[in-house]
Amino acid sequence: MNSVKELIEENNEKRKLLNKENERLYSDFLLYIRTDLRASEYESEEILMELLNHLLEGQEAGKSAHDLFGNDPRAYAEELLEGLPSEKKQNVFQFVIVQIFNQLGQTGVIVGLLLFILSPFVELKKTIPLSLIVGIAIVGLFISFLSVKIVFHFIRSDLFQPDRKKTKKLYWRVGISGAVCFGLVFLLFKFLPGFGPQLSVSWWLYILIGACFIVISKLVKWLNKRQVSY
Numbered sequence: 001m002n003s004v005k006e007l008i009e010e011n012n013e014k015r016k017l018l019n020k021e022n023e024r025l026y027s028d029f030l031l032y033i034r035t036d037l038r039a040s041e042y043e044s045e046e047i048l049m050e051l052l053n054h055l056l057e058g059q060e061a062g063k064s065a066h067d068l069f070g071n072d073p074r075a076y077a078e079e080l081l082e083g084l085p086s087e088k089k090q091n092v093f094q095f096v097i098v099q100i101f102n103q104l105g106q107t108g109v110i111v112g113l114l115l116f117i118l119s120p121f122v123e124l125k126k127t128i129p130l131s132l133i134v135g136i137a138i139v140g141l142f143i144s145f146l147s148v149k150i151v152f153h154f155i156r157s158d159l160f161q162p163d164r165k166k167t168k169k170l171y172w173r174v175g176i177s178g179a180v181c182f183g184l185v186f187l188l189f190k191f192l193p194g195f196g197p198q199l200s201v202s203w204w205l206y207i208l209i210g211a212c213f214i215v216i217s218k219l220v221k222w223l224n225k226r227q228v229s230y
Helices: 004-015 020-034 041-060 065-069 072-080 089-118 132-160 164-191 203-229
Strands: 127-129 198-200
Touching: 004 020, 004 041, 020 041, 020 065, 020 072, 020 132, 041 065, 065 072, 072 132, 089 203, 127 132, 132 198
Parallel strands: none
Antiparallel strands: 127 198
């Protein structure tokens, strides 16, 4: 039995054989199924491989994608998802943790770099209350989880669109959502009353903590892949 990694690698190679129209439709199927956290990852990759083989066979026979999947490919994809077993809650939790820690890590690195760049020009607070750090961490985790859900929702809603020009709106929506989430964290940092011990947090510490979060996300992702492959 092939592992998830092997199925993905085989999928990537076979996709090169699709013509432009079929590759575009198949990419929509791939994203729609992979961004559904309810479905089991291994069974999802298996059904994607079956779809790909079916599409390649139809392509050789001169059939179009609409001949194979009808005029409503989104409904077809939903039928496929309904027939797949559910993903284990542990795997879903690990995936969400990877995304959250990765976003927190990137945010920490960006904030640290901004502080480093602005410190010669702007007088910055040298200490920060412990309560504020805890509050930002809790809200940051929630916002990171929410942003993952929002991005996945935007991606899925944009798939199977006949007019590909509409996909430009996706980048605007994702960008605006990210700006709103970052703005909420900034407002919390600005207006949340601080109490408790005062901690000294330098720019390099933000970068260090952010890098640690990114490493943790990579480690959890690697361990999850090893568990799935056995």
